[in-house]
Amino acid sequence: xxxxxxLTVLGALAVxxxxxxxxxxxxxxxxxxxxxxxxxxxxxxxxxxxxxxPHPDYRIEWWYVTANLMDDDGKQYGAQWTxxxxxxxxxxxxxxxxxxxxxxxxxxxxxxxxxxxxRLARGGVGQANVTAxxxxxxxxxxxxxxxxxxxxxxxxNISLSAAGxxxxxxxxxxxxKPVVLQGDRGYSVKSAKGQASYYYSQPFYLVSGTIKIxxxxxxxxxxxxxxxxxxxxxxxxxxxxxxxxxxHLEGGEKVMAFRLRDDRDGFISATWISPDGQTVPLSGDAxxxxxxxxxxxxxxxxxxxxxxxxxxxxxxxxxxxxNDQSWMSTTTPYWEGPIAFSxxxxxxxxxxxxxx
Numbered sequence: 001x002x003x004x005x006x007l008t009v010l011g012a013l014a015v016x017x018x019x020x021x022x023x024x025x026x027x028x029x030x031x032x033x034x035x036x037x038x039x040x041x042x043x044x045x046x047x048x049x050x051x052x053x054p055h056p057d058y059r060i061e062w063w064y065v066t067a068n069l070m071d072d073d074g075k076q077y078g079a080q081w082t083x084x085x086x087x088x089x090x091x092x093x094x095x096x097x098x099x100x101x102x103x104x105x106x107x108x109x110x111x112x113x114x115x116x117x118x119r120l121a122r123g124g125v126g127q128a129n130v131t132a133x134x135x136x137x138x139x140x141x142x143x144x145x146x147x148x149x150x151x152x153x154x155x156x157n158i159s160l161s162a163a164g165x166x167x168x169x170x171x172x173x174x175x176x177k178p179v180v181l182q183g184d185r186g187y188s189v190k191s192a193k194g195q196a197s198y199y200y201s202q203p204f205y206l207v208s209g210t211i212k213i214x215x216x217x218x219x220x221x222x223x224x225x226x227x228x229x230x231x232x233x234x235x236x237x238x239x240x241x242x243x244x245x246x247x248h249l250e251g252g253e254k255v256m257a258f259r260l261r262d263d264r265d266g267f268i269s270a271t272w273i274s275p276d277g278q279t280v281p282l283s284g285d286a287x288x289x290x291x292x293x294x295x296x297x298x299x300x301x302x303x304x305x306x307x308x309x310x311x312x313x314x315x316x317x318x319x320x321x322x323n324d325q326s327w328m329s330t331t332t333p334y335w336e337g338p339i340a341f342s343x344x345x346x347x348x349x350x351x352x353x354x355x356x
Contacts, residue, residue, distance in 0.1 A: 037090055037232035040196045046186040048179070049154045051198070052228070053132030056100060057090040061230035063130065063137050063144060065160060066246060066350040067171060067207050068338050069220040076322055077211060077220060078109040078338030078350065079169050081144060081160050083130070083137050085123075098124025104139035105330055106162035108169060108211060109323050109337050115213075117164025118330045147172075155179065155202050155226060163212070171209035173224050175202060177277050182256060183269070184281070188229070190260055191239060191267050197231035203246065203254040203273060223248050225350065239267070241355015243289060245308065245319070249345045251275070255315070257282075257308065259289045261355065272313055286312055295324040302327075302335050302356045317343035319351065 038057040055061055062084045069077040081104075088099040100123030108115045119139045121128035128139035135146030135154035142162040146154040160171045180201045182188045188199035205224035210217050225246045239260045247255040252275030260267040268284035287310055291303030306319045319341040326337025334354040341347055 037087070039232050040187060040198050042184060042187045042196070044187065044198070046181055046198065046200055049133045049135065051132075051200075052130075052135050052154050054085055054100075054130045055230045056085075056087060056092050058230045059087050059090075059232040061085040062227070064227040064229070065144065065173070065224055066336075066338075067160075067173075067205075067222055067224035068248065068348040068350070069207065069211065069222040071218050071220050076111070076338065076340075076348075077213075077218075078107075078322060078326075079160075079171065079211065080105065080107040080109075080336060080350075081142070081162055082106075083128070083139055083142075083144070085130075093124055095124050096122055098122060100124070102128035102139050103331065104128070104142050104162070105328065106142060106164055107326075107328060107336065108164075108167040108213060109326055110213065111323055113213075114323055114326045114337065115164055115167035116328055116330065117162070117167075120331075153178065158226075160209075166213075166215075168212040169209065171207050171220075171224075173205040173207050173226075175204040175206065177202075177204040179228075180254075180271070180273055180277055180279055182271050182279075189269065191262075195231075195233055197229050199227070199229045201228070201246075201256060202226040203248070203256070204277070223348065225254075241353070243303075243306075244352040245289070245306075245339075245349060247308075247317075247341065247347060247349035249315075249347045251345065253345075255308075255310070255349075257287055257289060257310075270310065272310065280313075282310060282312075286310060292318060297325055297335060297356075298327045298329070298333070300356055302353060304335075304351075306351070308341070315344055317341040317345060319349070321351065 037059045065081045067079040084103040086101045102121040104119035106117045130137040137144040145159050148156040157174045182199040189196045203225045207224045208221045239262045242260045244258040254273035257270035270282040270287045272280040290307045293305035294301045295304045304321045319339045322338045328334050336352040339351045
């Protein structure tokens with residue numbers, strides 16, 4: 001079997017195993033029945049460093065980094081690096097019988113361009129995987145590697161690299177602050193029906209490194225945010241997509257907020273993160289997420305600018321994207337790109353929108 005046929009077979013298997021969109025199964029099938037897989041339970045304690053690694057008894061999982069970057073001339077960019085694990089059935093096996101499928105997404109965004117690349121891999125053969133200690137996540141030659149000193153958290157310092165057609169980056173991310181547990185000590189509810197995931201973040205990275213764009217190497221620095229999440233049925237069957245924000249406020253605070261859309265009012269949740277890492281979970285009643293401008297993106301109308309309000313924290317801001325056309329033309333397409341905001345606070349962040 002030649003290499004082209006092997007890649008075609010692997011790609012077909014990967015696409016077949018990944019959740020597909022269907023109105024009765026939630027966005028990308030993430031609301032479909034998860035019989036046979038482990039389910040998140042409230043009260044489970046997040047355990048590090050072991051939870052930095054994979055959880056093969058759960059159906060879906062990701063390691064997700066977004067970075068707001070600036071070059072030496074003040075020009076802004078955004079970078080995304082994501083590794084997804086999706087399981088056909090629970091557990092691991094050696095070789096091509098392994099039921100784990102891996103998918104990588106990388107993107108680089110400027111004011112005028114949005115570059116995207118995707119990788120697919122089968123588990124069990126070393127092409128893609130994650131190890132918890134020492135921390136390393138990879139698919140082919142894309143890599144997120146822990147570089148922290150012994151005794152420090154494995155995600156305190158990481159190197160990040162990926163490349164696609166006409167773009168690439170090599171970034172170093174550093175922080176001295178602990179990870180942040182989202183929701184109820186890492187148990188993040190996603191619907192009124194009780195669907196949930198395990199979810200924690202590292203929102204305090206400072207970044208430096210090099211991006212390759214337009215045939216040139218460009219030195220950049222900035223801020224980054226890492227999300228770790230795993231579940232088996234994170235959505236309810238009537239949820240058609242989500243709008244997710246990560247915000248770096250000028251005073252050092254961070255905000256994570258999301259809206260999961262359904263045929264009613266949707267489900268909103270958020271976390272206010274103080275500069276020292278203390279968290280305040282916020283219910284949907286405390287948060288308003290309202291689109292204020294749509295743009296034509298890849299043949300559809302997408303709400304690219306938003307009004308975000310958290311009254312008890314006196315936050316009232318409007319976000320604008322660096323590039324309206326931040327469309328991820330991947331196996332399951334979505335919008336994701338860097339944003340800036342102004343109002344009662346200014347800053348930068350990232351916005352991800354699915355189901356449009």
